Amino acid sequence: MKIRTARRISQVFFFSLFTFFVAVTDLRYLDGYPVSLFLELDPLVAFATAITTHSIYKGLLWSLLLIIPTILLGRVFCNWICPYGILHHFIGWVFGKGRASDQARIESNRYRSIYQIKYVILVAMIAAAVCGSLQIGLLDPICLFYRSMSTAILPVINLAAPSSVYVRQSFHAGAWAIGFLLFLLVGMNVFIPRFFCRVLCPLGAFLGALAPAALWRIERNPTKCVDCDLCLKNCEGASDPHTQLRKSECFVCFNCIEDCPEDALSFKFMPPLQHEVTAPAVPARRAFLGVLLGGAFFGFGRASGDSDRNYNKKVIRPPGSVEEKEFLDRCIKCDQCIRVCPTNVLQPAIFAAGIEGIWTPVLNMKVGYCELNCTLCGQVCPTGAIQRITIEEKTGVGAFSAQGPVRLGTAFYDHGRCLPWSMETPCVVCEEVCPVSPKAIFSREVTITKRDGTPITLRQPYVDPALCIGCGICERECPVTDEAAIRVTAIGETRSRDRRLLLDGGAGRS
Amino acid sequence: MKNSNPPEPDPQISRREFLLRAGAAGALIAGSSLGGLALWQRRHFVPGFQEKGGLRLPSFSLPPDKLLPEMAIAHGVDHEKVVRAAIGALGGMGRFIGKGDIVVIKPNVAFDRPPALAATTHPDALRAVARMVLEAGAAKVLVADNPINSPAGCYLKSGLLAVADELHLDLLYPETNSFAPIQMDGEILRNWAFFDAPFKRATKVIGLAPCKDHNLCHASMTMKNWYGLLGGRRNQFHQHIHSIVSDFALMMKPTLVVLDGMNVLMKNGPTGGRLSDVKPMGTVVAGTDMVAVDSYGYTHLLERDITELTYIRKASNRGLGNMDWKQTRHKEVQA
Numbered sequence: 001m002k003i004r005t006a007r008r009i010s011q012v013f014f015f016s017l018f019t020f021f022v023a024v025t026d027l028r029y030l031d032g033y034p035v036s037l038f039l040e041l042d043p044l045v046a047f048a049t050a051i052t053t054h055s056i057y058k059g060l061l062w063s064l065l066l067i068i069p070t071i072l073l074g075r076v077f078c079n080w081i082c083p084y085g086i087l088h089h090f091i092g093w094v095f096g097k098g099r100a101s102d103q104a105r106i107e108s109n110r111y112r113s114i115y116q117i118k119y120v121i122l123v124a125m126i127a128a129a130v131c132g133s134l135q136i137g138l139l140d141p142i143c144l145f146y147r148s149m150s151t152a153i154l155p156v157i158n159l160a161a162p163s164s165v166y167v168r169q170s171f172h173a174g175a176w177a178i179g180f181l182l183f184l185l186v187g188m189n190v191f192i193p194r195f196f197c198r199v200l201c202p203l204g205a206f207l208g209a210l211a212p213a214a215l216w217r218i219e220r221n222p223t224k225c226v227d228c229d230l231c232l233k234n235c236e237g238a239s240d241p242h243t244q245l246r247k248s249e250c251f252v253c254f255n256c257i258e259d260c261p262e263d264a265l266s267f268k269f270m271p272p273l274q275h276e277v278t279a280p281a282v283p284a285r286r287a288f289l290g291v292l293l294g295g296a297f298f299g300f301g302r303a304s305g306d307s308d309r310n311y312n313k314k315v316i317r318p319p320g321s322v323e324e325k326e327f328l329d330r331c332i333k334c335d336q337c338i339r340v341c342p343t344n345v346l347q348p349a350i351f352a353a354g355i356e357g358i359w360t361p362v363l364n365m366k367v368g369y370c371e372l373n374c375t376l377c378g379q380v381c382p383t384g385a386i387q388r389i390t391i392e393e394k395t396g397v398g399a400f401s402a403q404g405p406v407r408l409g410t411a412f413y414d415h416g417r418c419l420p421w422s423m424e425t426p427c428v429v430c431e432e433v434c435p436v437s438p439k440a441i442f443s444r445e446v447t448i449t450k451r452d453g454t455p456i457t458l459r460q461p462y463v464d465p466a467l468c469i470g471c472g473i474c475e476r477e478c479p480v481t482d483e484a485a486i487r488v489t490a491i492g493e494t495r496s497r498d499r500r501l502l503l504d505g506g507a508g509r510s
Numbered sequence: 511m512k513n514s515n516p517p518e519p520d521p522q523i524s525r526r527e528f529l530l531r532a533g534a535a536g537a538l539i540a541g542s543s544l545g546g547l548a549l550w551q552r553r554h555f556v557p558g559f560q561e562k563g564g565l566r567l568p569s570f571s572l573p574p575d576k577l578l579p580e581m582a583i584a585h586g587v588d589h590e591k592v593v594r595a596a597i598g599a600l601g602g603m604g605r606f607i608g609k610g611d612i613v614v615i616k617p618n619v620a621f622d623r624p625p626a627l628a629a630t631t632h633p634d635a636l637r638a639v640a641r642m643v644l645e646a647g648a649a650k651v652l653v654a655d656n657p658i659n660s661p662a663g664c665y666l667k668s669g670l671l672a673v674a675d676e677l678h679l680d681l682l683y684p685e686t687n688s689f690a691p692i693q694m695d696g697e698i699l700r701n702w703a704f705f706d707a708p709f710k711r712a713t714k715v716i717g718l719a720p721c722k723d724h725n726l727c728h729a730s731m732t733m734k735n736w737y738g739l740l741g742g743r744r745n746q747f748h749q750h751i752h753s754i755v756s757d758f759a760l761m762m763k764p765t766l767v768v769l770d771g772m773n774v775l776m777k778n779g780p781t782g783g784r785l786s787d788v789k790p791m792g793t794v795v796a797g798t799d800m801v802a803v804d805s806y807g808y809t810h811l812l813e814r815d816i817t818e819l820t821y822i823r824k825a826s827n828r829g830l831g832n833m834d835w836k837q838t839r840h841k842e843v844q845a
Binding site: 026027028162163167168169342343371372373374419425426427428429431432433434435436437438439443459473477478479481 | 621622623624658659660661662663666667683684685686687688724725726743745746748749750751778780781782783784787
């Protein structure tokens with residue numbers, strides 16, 4: 001078997017595995033599949049969260065599996081495993097320069113200085129992480145691809161074929177922006193092959209920084225080489241195999257070796273380094289600019305106060321989420337929680353959580369509510385931004401009854417919009433659906449004289465803050481659907497000492 | 511620019527080419543005119559006030575039997591045995607289900623709750639009824655509900671998914687295309703989105719409801735169970751809840767209803783949430799008159815005063831059933 005065939009089999013396998021995981025990230029099919037495996041394999045996720053949290057959360061240790069082949073062989077991940085890279089490779093083949101002349105293809109695969117941008121991006125993201133803001137997920141290909149699938153692609157598939165993906169159609173705030181970004185990045189392959197991988201990918205840059213240690217490399221025999229440049233024709237990484245190989249750029253796709261008519265290229269154990277450009281070609285001053293950029297991002301973000309005193313009442317985090325600043329240390333915006341959420345309540349934040357919190361999960365009770373007996377979001381979270389809590393820990397029963405339930409916020413009535421409070425109309429759907437026992441919503445029967453003089457007996461609802469867990473089903477089911485008469489805000493959330501509402505946490509009153 | 515070639519005379523077009531080109535232009539003009547006329551909306555309408563049509567649901571009930579009881583009450587310990595005793599006392603499932611029937615069983619799986627909390631139809635009750643239906647020769651059993659909580663979680667955690675897998679029942683999810691408008695002459699319910707998919711080929715319908723407290727309408731039993739066949743803005747129903755629940759008795763004429771009172775959610779309904787909300791009553795009521803069955807459930811299982819249950823009175827006054835269950839032909843048995 002030719003090595004190119006082996007690589008194609010690997011690409012089909014890993015791309016299929018990725019789409020399979022995306023497809024089964026649903027309560028109906030979950031069955032214990034390691035659906036976040038690609039994120040756990042991603043060494044940039046493990047490395048960056050290790051910087052922000054000084055720990056490696058649960059399955060992130062799997063990333064060692066990927067670091068080892070990189071140190072031995074170079075960036076094999078990029079062209080053998082990475083599902084997003086495979087997507088770009090495929091789209092470039094279909095819409096790109098696949099049918100252009102040999103000369104045009106050779107020219108499109110020469111190294112360009114813009115390919116160093118990814119290293120500046122990586123440096124900026126690491127600098128931000130050192131300060132305490134995890135931003136790798138904005139461009140990390142695995143996070144980006146999971147996010148695009150969950151919030152843009154799957155909902156569109158379900159629109160085209162109703163109930164093929166979800167029982168009820170899912171919606172995601174700002175899906176259009178995530179969808180168009182995917183379109184734009186993938187579309188760039190028409191102009192520059194593997195544009196994202198070569199120019200932007202911070203994971204590629206991270207692996208490229210490890211690649212100089214690789215023991216096996218492409219080696220050119222200059223006495224056999226006739227300088228025909230045909231090795232560039234299918235070079236995925238634009239790594240200059242026709243001259244001094246840029247090992248940090250090489251995707252180890254092996255196309256150059258197979259395309260060489262003179263057999264001048266080979267994959268060798270420890271070839272002499274003098275024949276290569278061994279390190280990423282990024283000038284120190286540019287790298288320093290990256291440090292400034294990352295630091296400024298953190299500084300400007302924190303100076304806005306969104307994660308502190310000026311926090312947004314609508315930033316209601318999933319059950320098991322860590323305190324907000326630590327959340328920004330951990331969340332990689334992969335949106336796996338959003339994919340698995342059975343009620344669609346989890347939404348990618350746009351600017352609600354500040355610039356640092358773009359695409360992190362927040363609950364929108366207009367769309368869904370937090371299911372009481374459900375902790376799926378924490379089960380799929382690869383970084384522990386949402387801890388893997390149990391149902392018992394979430395609901396505060398059994399051994400956890402002393403600490404009480406996890407609260408996401410507190411519900412408040414807006415009497416002016418409430419039918420029994422101000423419109424002489426019976427309702428209390430909110431009380432009906434309140435899932436805790438005893439119900440946090442209770443009602444008092446009152447008999448009032450209507451405008452026309454006739455009496456009416458109806459029930460007026462109240463919230464018991466000691467019992468309310470902020471699940472938001474009251475808001476979701478309220479018939480005043482444009483802006484509910486009962487709304488949950490973040491105050492009272494148990495994850496933060498500073499944002500609690502009752503002095504005794506409600507424990508003494510139930 | 512220099513023009514080196516002398517102008518050539520234009521060639522004459524052929525008759526054939528003239529006809530083809532003129533014909534194509536004419537066809538385009540005619541086509542766009544006809545298309546425009548065909549799609550022309552001449553009259554305006556007032557958005558939101560258009561005439562609506564909908565399907566009329568057929569009756570699934572059987573002609574009344576002159577000898578067999580209309581209602582049976584069975585007491586006992588073993589869930590399946592009590593269900594069998596109740597239906598047996600009515601004359602057995604063979605009275606209702608024949609060979610080749612396609613049977614819809616409507617459980618109440620409104621909430622994502624484990625069975626022990628008695629907020630949903632118990633899996634043992636579904637197993638018992640579905641087995642009897644299959645034993646009676648039914649060709650197919652469909653189980654369908656439109657829960658308030660997310661459907662996948664409700665089916666899974668209520669334990670009904672496992673029973674459906676075990677007995678090869680068709681569990682239907684309320685999908686986007688599962689609904690069609692229904693048309694009826696209720697007090698309030700007139701035109702509403704209905705979970706139509708299971709009823710397209712159904713020949714018999716069995717309602718299988720738990721007996722529960724309800725915060726607004728006092729109780730959720732076999733009549734209230736049909737709420738789960740509706741879609742749309744159900745959260746408006748609460749503004750006229752008693753009229754709506756009695757309309758359900760007009761909407762659905764089932765073959766049989768079964769009220770599961772083995773464990774009754776006495777308070778904090780309809781969701782429950784604690785075992786202390788649940789009381790073991792060891793009773794199953796089956797019958798053809800859901801008003802009678804529910805009135806027994808309200809007085810004897812929830813142990814409350816029937817005069818406060820407005821929807822039962824409304825349904826009885828409208829001739830949709832008999833709220834004085836003692837007047838009906840009934841039988842009480844021990845399993």
